Amino acid sequence: MPGGFTREQVNAVAALAQLELDASEVELFARQLADILEYANQVQQIDTTGVPPTASVLTGPAADRPDQVRPSHDRRDALANAPDAVAGAGLFRVPRVIG
Amino acid sequence: MTDAATVRQIRDAVRRGDRSAVAVCAEACDRIEARNPGLGAMTLVTRDEALARAAAIDADPARRRSQPLAGVPVAIKDVLCTRGIRTTASSRILASFVPPYTATAVARLEAAGAVVVGKANCDEFAMGSSTETSAFGPTRNPWAPDRIPGGSSGGSAVAVAAGMTPLALGSDTGGSIRQPAALCGIVGLKPTYGRVSRYGLLAFASSLDHVGPLTRTVADAALALAVMAGADPSDATSAREPVPDFEAALTGDVRDLRIGVPARLLDAGVDPEVSAAYRTALDVLTSRGARRVDVELPHAGFAIPVYYLVATAEASSNLARYDGVRYGFRAAPDASSRQDDLQTMYARTRARGFGPEVKRRIMLGTYVLSAGYYDAYYVKAQQVRTLIRRDYDRAFEQVDAVAVPTTPTPAFRLGERLSDPLQMYLGDVFTVAANLAGLPALSVPCGFSSIGLPIGLQLTGRRFDEATILRIADAYERDTSWSKLEPPTR
Numbered sequence: 037m038p039g040g041f042t043r044e045q046v047n048a049v050a051a052l053a054q055l056e057l058d059a060s061e062v063e064l065f066a067r068q069l070a071d072i073l074e075y076a077n078q079v080q081q082i083d084t085t086g087v088p089p090t091a092s093v094l095t096g097p098a099a100d101r102p103d104q105v106r107p108s109h110d111r112r113d114a115l116a117n118a119p120d121a122v123a124g125a126g127l128f129r130v131p132r133v134i135g
Numbered sequence: 136m137t138d139a140a141t142v143r144q145i146r147d148a149v150r151r152g153d154r155s156a157v158a159v160c161a162e163a164c165d166r167i168e169a170r171n172p173g174l175g176a177m178t179l180v181t182r183d184e185a186l187a188r189a190a191a192i193d194a195d196p197a198r199r200r201s202q203p204l205a206g207v208p209v210a211i212k213d214v215l216c217t218r219g220i221r222t223t224a225s226s227r228i229l230a231s232f233v234p235p236y237t238a239t240a241v242a243r244l245e246a247a248g249a250v251v252v253g254k255a256n257c258d259e260f261a262m263g264s265s266t267e268t269s270a271f272g273p274t275r276n277p278w279a280p281d282r283i284p285g286g287s288s289g290g291s292a293v294a295v296a297a298g299m300t301p302l303a304l305g306s307d308t309g310g311s312i313r314q315p316a317a318l319c320g321i322v323g324l325k326p327t328y329g330r331v332s333r334y335g336l337l338a339f340a341s342s343l344d345h346v347g348p349l350t351r352t353v354a355d356a357a358l359a360l361a362v363m364a365g366a367d368p369s370d371a372t373s374a375r376e377p378v379p380d381f382e383a384a385l386t387g388d389v390r391d392l393r394i395g396v397p398a399r400l401l402d403a404g405v406d407p408e409v410s411a412a413y414r415t416a417l418d419v420l421t422s423r424g425a426r427r428v429d430v431e432l433p434h435a436g437f438a439i440p441v442y443y444l445v446a447t448a449e450a451s452s453n454l455a456r457y458d459g460v461r462y463g464f465r466a467a468p469d470a471s472s473r474q475d476d477l478q479t480m481y482a483r484t485r486a487r488g489f490g491p492e493v494k495r496r497i498m499l500g501t502y503v504l505s506a507g508y509y510d511a512y513y514v515k516a517q518q519v520r521t522l523i524r525r526d527y528d529r530a531f532e533q534v535d536a537v538a539v540p541t542t543p544t545p546a547f548r549l550g551e552r553l554s555d556p557l558q559m560y561l562g563d564v565f566t567v568a569a570n571l572a573g574l575p576a577l578s579v580p581c582g583f584s585s586i587g588l589p590i591g592l593q594l595t596g597r598r599f600d601e602a603t604i605l606r607i608a609d610a611y612e613r614d615t616s617w618s619k620l621e622p623p624t625r
Contacts, residue, residue, distance in 0.1 A: 046498070053451060053501040054458065054478070055494060056486035064491075065498055071557055072499060076440040076512065079519050089517030090524060092342050093328050093573030094372060095598070101368050113235035119465035128460050131477045 041066040139621055142207050142301045142355035146248070149192070149206030150199055156189035156206030160250045163208035167253060167299045175274045176284075176293035178213055180253040181220055188250050202248030203362055210294040210303040213254040214261050215241055215346070216335040220251070224337050225269035226259045228488025231463040238335025239370065240304060240346045240363045247362040252300060256290030259490045260454065261306055261339045263287050264314060264562050267553055268492040275549070276319060277622035278588055282546040285315030291349050292319040296622055302359055303349045308339050309442050310541075310566025312347045313578040317541035317591025320580045320617065322608070323349045324356040327599045328573030329374035331360070332367035340449035341372075343442075343570040351618055353579060353609040357381035360601060376599050384602035385609040390424030392607060394594075395534035397432045404564070406544040412582035412590040413540045419614050420538075420607065430530040430537060434522040435568050441523065442567040443560055444503050444516035451500030454493070459484030495556060524572045531597045536604050539565045541578040541591035565593060575601040579608040580617035589617075 046066045050057045057065070115121040120129040140148075148154040164182040171177050185208070192199050192206050199205040211217060214224050216234035223229045241251065258268040266274040266289025274289040276282040277297040284293045288305030292315035295303050305312040307325040316323025324347045331346045338344060348359035361381045367373040396417065401410070421427055458481045459465035466483040468475040475483060489497070503512040530537060543564055552559040569576035574595050581592035592611070596604040612618055 049498055049502045049505065050482075052505060053497050054455070054481045054485055055489075055497065056479075056482040057494075058486075061491075061494070065495060068495060068556055069499055069502065072443065072560075073502075073512075075557055076444055076516075079437055079440050079444070079515050080511070082434070082437065082519055082522065084515060084518035084522070087518040087521050089514055090520040090571075091517060092372070093524065093571075094374075109235050116235065117232050117463050118461055119459065119463060130460055131474050131480050133477050 040070045139298060139351065139619070140301060141352050142204065142350060142358060145207050145301060146203065146205050152196065154206070156192040156250065157186055159206050160185045160189040160208050160252060163252050163300050170297050170299060173275065173280060174277060174293050174297055175256055175272055176290040176297065176299065177210060177253045178223065178225065178256045178271045178290070179221060181251060184220065185250050185252045188245070192248055192250070199248055203358060204244060205248035207249045207302055208252045208300045209244055209249045210253055210255045210291055210300045211241055211251055212257050212288050212291045212303070212305045214257060214306050214337045215304060216337070217241060217251060217254070220254065222254065222337070224260045225257050225271055226489065226493065227270045228457050228464050228484070229462055230270070234335070236335060239332035239367045241335065243363050244304070244359070249302065255288070255294055255303055258287035258289070259493050260337065261287040261308055261311055262450070262492050262496055264310070264559050265552065266290060266315070267549065268490055270490060273549055276546050278320060279546065282548050282588070283318070285318035285546065287311040288349065289315045292316055292321060292323065295321050295349050295351060298621065301351060302355065305347060305349050306336055307345045307347055307570065308343045308446060309570050310563045312349060313541050313566050313576060313591070313593060314563065316349050317578040317593070318546040318589060320589030320620065320622065321349055321351055322353055322356050322577065322579050322618070323347065324360060324577040324601070325569060325575065326360055326364065326601055327374070327575045329372050330376070330575070330599065330601070331363045332370040332373045334367055334369035338453040340446040341453065342449060343446055345570070353605055353612050354382065354385055356577065357385060357605045374599070379602050381602055381605055384606045386606060387610050387613055389420060389607050389610045392425045392536070392603070393428045393534040394420060394425050394607070395428050395430035395530050395537040397430050397435065397537060397539065400432055400435050401539065404543050405540060408584045409540045409542070409544060409590050413592060416581040416592045416611065417538060419611055423610055423614065425607065428534050430534055432526040432530060434519060434526050437519050438523055438568040438571060439560060439564055441516045441519045442563070442571060443499070444512050445520060445571070447496045447500030448504050448513050449500070451497045451504060454497055457485065457488065464488050492556070520571050523568055527568070527572045527574060535596070536607055537595045539593050541565060541593040545584045545588035545590055569595050574598060575604060577604050577608055579611060581611070581615070582617060
């Protein structure tokens with residue numbers, strides 16, 4: 037969005053990113069994101085007709101391996117860092133979603 | 136044995152029984168405790184765990200004689216998981232995260248006899264070029280404490296430069312090993328993409344992230360790489376490529392090796408003292424018989440915009456997992472409500488858990504992936520990434536390595552670029568291309584500015600040909616004495 041970001045646009049991106057921003061952050065990011073994108077916009081001048089995108093630099097196929105059952109992380113270990121877990125039931129607990 | 140002992144010197148002394156691993160590691164912890172308060176390199180010292188591990192090495196003389204890193208203290212950048220030891224990414228959102236597993240790179244160092252003595256400070260989630268975005272506060276450059284050490288692996292670089300440990304692990308997504316190594320006067324190596332497993336590295340940008348060593352000497356970097364390299368069943372992007380004997384490649388013989396100089400890329404914006412040190416370094420190599428060849432990298436000048444579009448897009452996706460459910464921190468609800476709804480809990484946890492640079496990159500990445508902008512920014516950047524890769528492929532038809540200064544300037548002052556993210560990003564101009572192309576690259580000390588700030592020479596090699604850039608850097612090191620100099624603040 038070279039040329040500037042409105043507060044509404046910043047808020048829309050923040051909603052997609054699951055980020056709560058305060059008013060000063062909205063102002064700051066509106067300006068900084070516009071600056072960075074204006075700079076980044078120089079890539080538009082390059083002719084990329086017919087050029088395939090590079091998503092990964094791996095040249096060969098991914099390293100497949102036999103799909104064998106083997107021990108994974110212990111469930112209690114995996115739950116141990118949760119701020120709210122029901123370890124005995126093997127569950128993470130979150131705020132109520134269904135009313 | 137002095138503070139400046141190398142990995143190989145310590146390993147040899149411990150193997151022979153001249154030094155105990157316990158004494159070596161206790162001294163490393165003592166040095167961290169003495170020097171760290173002024174430098175902020177380490178955010179956790181694991182003395183008890185280290186001494187227990189060192190004692191086990193001392194108790195088994197037969198085993199340690201075959202361990203290539205017997206008793207060597209190592210600092211681990213705090214983006215690499217260490218089982219049972221807090222791993223924070225220098226972020227408030229992971230302030231209490233204790234991983235249930237150890238990163239493969241760390242586990243391989245430990246299996247080779249290395250002893251983890253603590254976790255090193257870094258930019259939050261490795262996002263930064265100065266180690267100023269850490270939630271623990273900044274790391275300072277031991278050559279000039281009012282200046283930044285580089286980043287994001289600034290704590291790792293300072294641990295080695297200030298003589299706390301002879302070896303540190305870092306991660307490099309756009310220069311985060313090589314740039315702090317250059318600014319702190321040590322060696323930093325980013326291997327080929329896939330050479331070292333990323334399992335247990337907290338992901339920033341998965342197609343650009345690499346794990347590698349920071350050391351005082353090139354030979355030590357070769358040794359550490361040999362220990363960590365090779366396929367890992369836990370990382371599908373790790374390469375099955377055979378791992379050569381990197382130490383055997385250090386012959387000192389660079390006769391007829393062709394070193395590429397992309398003169399046009401170096402035209403603008405390079406500090407004159409950095410340019411002078413770079414040209415002198417090329418002369419040292421040509422006097423050893425290497426040949427200088429001009430190369431064109433027509434798209435390398437676009438590496439910064441491409442990098443900041445691709446890296447932030449990947450980061451916005453990777454960091455979506457930090458939402459207050461699984462990793463420790465969850466923001467408390469507002470006083471007004473007894474409990475937030477789920478979406479509010481996510482957004483508030485992320486707002487309070489992430490710092491400004493991480494938020495900025497998540498915002499940018501979310502934007503470039505969003506409907507209407509995806510093709511114009513993200514796909515376009517990936518197409519230019521292809522052109523950058525092809526530039527290097529063509530250059531490597533004519534040369535064996537490409538040489539540039541690692542950074543356009545020596546270390547800048549703390550705070551100097553913090554309020555202007557674009558200025559901070561532009562400092563990565565010479566390092567990001569190797570990440571975009573997945574090529575091995577290292578930084579080796581090549582001089583000092585007139586006020587005593589280190590300068591680094593970067594060598595980039597062909598895919599999976601770390602051996603050649605290590606050989607060139609080692610030959611250069613033999614003819615110079617930069618790596619023997621020690622910073623004043625230690």
